Amino acid sequence: MTRDSRLVMLLLFVLAGCGGGASADDAGAAREDASLPPGTDVGTLEPDADSRPDAFIPSADQATLTYGPERLEPGDEQTVCIVLDAGNEAARFVRTIRTSLPQGSHHMILYRTTEGVRERPQACIPFASSGDAMFIAETREAELHFPADTGLAFDAHQHVRLEVHAVNYVGMPIDVSASATFEFYPLDVPPTDEVHLLFTGDMSLYLPPHEETTVTSFHRPDPGARIFAITSHTHSLGTYASIEDARSSSDTEGTLLHESRSWAEPPLDTFDPPIVIPGDRGLRLTCTYRNDGDDYVGFGLDFEDEMCFLWAYWY
Numbered sequence: 399m400t401r402d403s404r405l406v407m408l409l410l411f412v413l414a415g416c417g418g419g420a421s422a423d424d425a426g427a428a429r430e431d432a433s434l435p436p437g438t439d440v441g442t443l444e445p446d447a448d449s450r451p452d453a454f455i456p457s458a459d460q461a462t463l464t465y466g467p468e469r470l471e472p473g474d475e476q477t478v479c480i481v482l483d484a485g486n487e488a489a490r491f492v493r494t495i496r497t498s499l500p501q502g503s504h505h506m507i508l509y510r511t512t513e514g515v516r517e518r519p520q521a522c523i524p525f526a527s528s529g530d531a532m533f534i535a536e537t538r539e540a541e542l543h544f545p546a547d548t549g550l551a552f553d554a555h556q557h558v559r560l561e562v563h564a565v566n567y568v569g570m571p572i573d574v575s576a577s578a579t580f581e582f583y584p585l586d587v588p589p590t591d592e593v594h595l596l597f598t599g600d601m602s603l604y605l606p607p608h609e610e611t612t613v614t615s616f617h618r619p620d621p622g623a624r625i626f627a628i629t630s631h632t633h634s635l636g637t638y639a640s641i642e643d644a645r646s647s648s649d650t651e652g653t654l655l656h657e658s659r660s661w662a663e664p665p666l667d668t669f670d671p672p673i674v675i676p677g678d679r680g681l682r683l684t685c686t687y688r689n690d691g692d693d694y695v696g697f698g699l700d701f702e703d704e705m706c707f708l709w710a711y712w713y
Contacts, residue, residue, distance in 0.1 A: 459582045461485050463558055465506075466575030468519055470566040475701050477563045479522035481513045484556045484580065491549030491589050494581040495542050497535035505631070506576045508533040509559040510552070522561060524699045529559055531595055534709050535578070536629065537663040545626050545672060548713045549589035552580070565701060591713040596623070599707030603697040605635065605689045612687075613706055616647035618680040620712070624672035627711040628656045628681075629664050633704045635687040635695060636661035641708050643675055644682035652682050656708075672712070683708045 461484040470476070499506060511529030525531075532550055533542065544550070564574045583589060600615035619625065630639035638659055644652030655673070658664035675681065685706035689695050695704050 459490075459584070460579055461582075462577060462579040463560060464575065464577045465519070465560045465562050467573035468564075468575070469571055470564050470574050471571050472566055472569055475563075475565045477522055477524045477561065477699075478519040479516075479559050479561045480519050481511060481516040481557055481559045483515050484552060484558055486552055486554060486556060486582065488585065489554050490552045490556075490582040490585070491592075492552060492580045493544050493549050493583050493589070494579075495533050495540075495550075496579045496581075497533070497540045498577045499535055499538050500575055505563050506535040506578070507531055507561040508535070508578055509561065510550075511557050511559045513557060513559060515557060519562075524561065524563060531597055532593075533578075533595075534629070534631065535576070536631065537666075540666060542627055542666065542668070542711065544589075544593050544711075545624075545670070545713070547589045548591045548593050548626075549583055550593045552582075593711060593713050594620075594623075596620075596710040596712060597707065599631075599683060599705065600685070601697045603687075603695070603704050603706060605687050605695040605704060607689055607692050607694060610637075610686065610688050612684060614647045614682060614684045615706070616644070616680050616682055617708065619675055619710060621677060622674065623710075623712040624674055625669065625710050625712045626672040627666055627668045629666045629709050630656060630658050630683070630685070631664065631705055631707040631709065632661045632685050632687070633701060634661055635689055635704055636685055636706075637688050638684075638686040639664060639706070640684045641710075642682040642684070643673070643679055645679055647682055649682060655681075681708060681710065 463482045463484065465480055495508070497506060507525065509529035509531050513528065558578070560576065560578060562574065562576050566572050596619055598617045600613055603613060605611045628641055630641060632639055639657070640654060641656040642652030642654050656665070656667045683706060687704060695702070697704060
């Protein structure tokens with residue numbers, strides 16, 4: 399498949415309404431990890447000491463899906479997918495998602511899918527395969543606990559695709575791994591509202607060499623959508639990203655909802671209570687880039703290309 403055809407598939411996927419690289423910080427962290435021999439256990443993710451009565455409880459009814467470890471040679475970049483059965487005997491609702499990306503993975507996207515189980519990693523087209531995107535993990539440890547009485551529907555034996563974008567900037571081979579844990583509501587206490595995901599952005603990027611460029615785009619969520627979490631996504635030329643509640647793409651008086659100065663680990667901002675964007679307003683997405691190279695850079699799927707996307711979780 400040619401690069402142009404991959405971009406066309408992504409464009410069709412985004413327009414249908416469906417959402418990376420390593421920074422100096424990310425590379426430094428990877429070098430720190432690389433001081434361990436290949437295959438060394440980097441540790442398990444311990445729960446935070448959280449006083450919330452509805453906090454993530456490791457002993458609760460849950461499913462954990464894992465990718466790897468898979469060897470990645472120095473300088474290599476790949477996007478690979480596996481499809482796993484969550485193992486839930488009955489239809490369930492997810493109330494918490496927790497992910498871990500120990501080393502080498504820039505991001506992981508989780509999808510509900512009807513594809514058959516495929517445990518062996520295969521190269522896949524980023525963001526553009528079948529299924530419903532439900533979470534993007536962009537930091538080494540991430541957790542999203544849904545608001546009370548909201549959940550993500552899983553069919554019995556729900557198949558989940560783990561799409562892992564891995565990059566090795568270390569001068570030695572590394573073993574890339576990732577995991578996703580889904581905590582379920584009790585069978586006799588289903589939620590009343592289902593969680594949805596808004597993934598959209600700007601694909602008309604054109605970044606001249608040796609210049610700083612800022613682009614903005616404007617996106618309207620579904621009427622009445624109650625947004626409880628939001629994040630951004632760029633590649634390594636991104637120096638800043640923000641998402642605002644605004645009237646238009648040119649509005650200079652929007653309300654800041656999300657801000658990131660780390661393209662490698664943008665924060666996942668949550669809202670309690672959720673926010674509702676009025677009908678005459680929307681989400682203003684801004685991305686700033688610094689292109690110090692000698693060539694123009696445009697939108698694309700690979701590390702040398704760029705992106706400007708937002709992810710909003712709502713019900």
